Amino acid sequence: MIRFALATVAVLTATAALAVPPLPPGTPAFASLKGDPVAGKTDFTVCKTCHSALAGQNRIGPSLHGVVGRKAGTIPGFTYSAANKNSGITWTEPVIYQYLISPQAYVPGTKMTYPGQKDAQKRANIIAYLKTNPTS
Numbered sequence: 012m013i014r015f016a017l018a019t020v021a022v023l024t025a026t027a028a029l030a031v032p033p034l035p036p037g038t039p040a041f042a043s044l045k046g047d048p049v050a051g052k053t054d055f056t057v058c059k060t061c062h063s064a065l066a067g068q069n070r071i072g073p074s075l076h077g078v079v080g081r082k083a084g085t086i087p088g089f090t091y092s093a094a095n096k097n098s099g100i101t102w103t104e105p106v107i108y109q110y111l112i113s114p115q116a117y118v119p120g121t122k123m124t125y126p127g128q129k130d131a132q133k134r135a136n137i138i139a140y141l142k143t144n145p146t147s
């Protein structure tokens with residue numbers, strides 16, 4: 012029983028490691044940054060062309076309310092690209108952090124045309140803001 016549990020942990024760990032490929036050289040590790048949710052609200056402005064952080068509001072992009080920890084392609088009523096929907100991605104914080112560098116590089120074929128946020132601190136701030144699951 013204990014051996015089974017350990018084997019399961021090993022498999023889960025291996026899967027999680029596979030889900031996040033190595034960061035581009037020179038990119039600070041997500042864990043080394045502290046996201047500021049207040050600054051993140053401002054840094055999120057560029058995303059608001061296409062996204063709302065409020066629940067149930069799909070625009071050009073799906074609502075990002077509750078996106079941290081969510082499986083890709085699962086917002087009801089939003090028509091995703093096959094690339095996103097079949098990506099198997101779970102939007103953990105390190106995954107969003109890397110995705111936002113270049114969405115098209117991370118999910119080839121995505122219909123998110125945004126070219127990417129190259130500023131690591133701003134990506135961390137946006138994630139901290141999204142984690143607050145804004146209600147206004």
Ligand code: HEC
Pocket residue numbers: 055057058059060061062071072073075078082083084085086090091092093094095096102107111120121122123124125128137
């Ligand atoms: C030009 C419009 C546009 C901008 C700007 C944009 N996005 Fe997107 N985003 C989209 C579209 C469209 C999708 C759906 C992608 C697909 O189905 O391939 C998407 C998908 C996503 C997803 C996956 C959601 C899911 O449910 O699978 C995340 C996370 C995301 N965007 C975050 C952001 C963040 C954070 C920003 C700002 C830094 C941003 N996006 C800027 C259009 C945009």
